[in-house]
Amino acid sequence: MVAKIIDGKAISEKMRAGLAKEVSNLVRHMPKPGLAVIVVGDDPASHVYVRSKAKQTIEVGMESFEYQLPASASEHQLLDLVATLNNDERVDGILVQLPLPHHINAEKVLRAIAPAKDVDGFHPLNVGLVATGSGGMVPCTPLGSMILIKSVRDNIAGLNAVIVGRSNIVGKPMAQLLLQESCTVTIAHSRTADLPAVVGAADILVAAVGRPEMVRGTWVKPGSVVIDVGINRVAAPDGKSKLVGDVAFGECLDRAAAITPVPGGVGPMTISCLLQNTLRAATARRA
Amino acid sequence: MVAKIIDGKAISEKMRAGLAKEVSNLVRHMPKPGLAVIVVGDDPASHVYVRSKAKQTIEVGMESFEYQLPASASEHQLLDLVATLNNDERVDGILVQLPLPHHINAEKVLRAIAPAKDVDGFHPLNVGLVATGSGGMVPCTPLGSMILIKSVRDNIAGLNAVIVGRSNIVGKPMAQLLLQESCTVTIAHSRTADLPAVVGAADILVAAVGRPEMVRGTWVKPGSVVIDVGINRVAAPDGKSKLVGDVAFGECLDRAAAITPVPGGVGPMTISCLLQNTLRAATARRA
Numbered sequence: 066m067v068a069k070i071i072d073g074k075a076i077s078e079k080m081r082a083g084l085a086k087e088v089s090n091l092v093r094h095m096p097k098p099g100l101a102v103i104v105v106g107d108d109p110a111s112h113v114y115v116r117s118k119a120k121q122t123i124e125v126g127m128e129s130f131e132y133q134l135p136a137s138a139s140e141h142q143l144l145d146l147v148a149t150l151n152n153d154e155r156v157d158g159i160l161v162q163l164p165l166p167h168h169i170n171a172e173k174v175l176r177a178i179a180p181a182k183d184v185d186g187f188h189p190l191n192v193g194l195v196a197t198g199s200g201g202m203v204p205c206t207p208l209g210s211m212i213l214i215k216s217v218r219d220n221i222a223g224l225n226a227v228i229v230g231r232s233n234i235v236g237k238p239m240a241q242l243l244l245q246e247s248c249t250v251t252i253a254h255s256r257t258a259d260l261p262a263v264v265g266a267a268d269i270l271v272a273a274v275g276r277p278e279m280v281r282g283t284w285v286k287p288g289s290v291v292i293d294v295g296i297n298r299v300a301a302p303d304g305k306s307k308l309v310g311d312v313a314f315g316e317c318l319d320r321a322a323a324i325t326p327v328p329g330g331v332g333p334m335t336i337s338c339l340l341q342n343t344l345r346a347a348t349a350r351r352a
Numbered sequence: 353m354v355a356k357i358i359d360g361k362a363i364s365e366k367m368r369a370g371l372a373k374e375v376s377n378l379v380r381h382m383p384k385p386g387l388a389v390i391v392v393g394d395d396p397a398s399h400v401y402v403r404s405k406a407k408q409t410i411e412v413g414m415e416s417f418e419y420q421l422p423a424s425a426s427e428h429q430l431l432d433l434v435a436t437l438n439n440d441e442r443v444d445g446i447l448v449q450l451p452l453p454h455h456i457n458a459e460k461v462l463r464a465i466a467p468a469k470d471v472d473g474f475h476p477l478n479v480g481l482v483a484t485g486s487g488g489m490v491p492c493t494p495l496g497s498m499i500l501i502k503s504v505r506d507n508i509a510g511l512n513a514v515i516v517g518r519s520n521i522v523g524k525p526m527a528q529l530l531l532q533e534s535c536t537v538t539i540a541h542s543r544t545a546d547l548p549a550v551v552g553a554a555d556i557l558v559a560a561v562g563r564p565e566m567v568r569g570t571w572v573k574p575g576s577v578v579i580d581v582g583i584n585r586v587a588a589p590d591g592k593s594k595l596v597g598d599v600a601f602g603e604c605l606d607r608a609a610a611i612t613p614v615p616g617g618v619g620p621m622t623i624s625c626l627l628q629n630t631l632r633a634a635t636a637r638r639a
Contacts, residue, residue: 193479193481196479196480197524249543250538253536
């Protein structure tokens, strides 16, 4: 078997094209949806992400509002800005770029975002709504991962899904989504006794641990779907660096039925899902 | 091996004795914690539960407020009562006994309870806080089940935990608690392909499906801990009826290391955990 390589870049582009069409229909009878992104400090990676988000936001026809605060900004200042955006009619989605400087309590800031504008889906109210299957905003990375799974498997009910990694941002919400699709769901992590055996039972594997190529090809169940959420920068043979996932991609190609590459798999889906959440927030709030 | 039978009745009594002592210390410098229970209609089982809750509430030294609404009560009336209790200084915990009559939207009512007084832990905000490991009120049945597990296994990190049943009230929050204890957690359910095999891998098994004796003794891993949340009334050989769990108890006695009986296992823990949540809510709110 040669694994199908799931092209997250192409799928996310198609998704944004669909969103652009929806937005162009919507703006006939309502204002443009607006996404506000706040970045604090001068972490270069954060600024790259934020620019990329702003660009794609505008490309699908939405308003982008960008707020840059200095690294010295106080928690109080940031909370003030969030409160202002919560009440700003033009703003449908609010995203605070992480990580925040250490003197700011990130949890407190994320909880200050109005749940209806929490397009990252990190507010505990949205976490609870998603967990109970009662709506709520779904975090972008699990949402994008599920779209990629669905691109190769229409009906996943009854399949064994294994998630490696139990983060609040990926692992746990991914488990909820797979459970809603009636998978038998296992969450494994650093304390798991026999990880290769657990991974070996997975019809659907989602790796989200942030450890370069930790999941080996020999662990993977033949015929499975492998979603690699990890993005790790490692030294390349040429002395430069390269990006690899949490899965040893090359080793899986003759075992998995389908696998996401890194880069170009889950990564590109995230912003598209963010824009989809923003559109959803806009239509819900303005309905 | 002969399984240790986990005595939920004894453990819950000991727990209430501890709570009574805590309450008697607390009331020296604050008012008595108060639990308000609302029951709508005249379902006999609900009234039995509610009387039992009131009795035990008073026994540990707390105030019990009981509200009985007729089956004909409107959703609006119920929401009004919840709002009144939300603002009542004497009330630390509010519990709406389920099921509610069909003309009342239970989800809407449960969301109307102030999260700080939501001692059942059903409000999505508490669900989200528990799911992210950020505090929140833990639902009583999973909390009680975890206490029973801990009564026989001190450290469960790295063990395989399997939950059969994916309800919002038991299965899903139970998964979060076991994950917090660093178990490898699997959630199985009616769509699971090979349930006996999944159950067979469980060092800790929590059955919460509501199907009498569905989990057979031959499925159970030798040496495992079996927590049976099910309470099913079935016909007994003498023509009367009896209560059985979701696990074929007798078949497990020579395989499991420890098992909860039905009745007398998880059941009695629920009210004790409710009282513990009420005490926790009181100290948090009045701190």
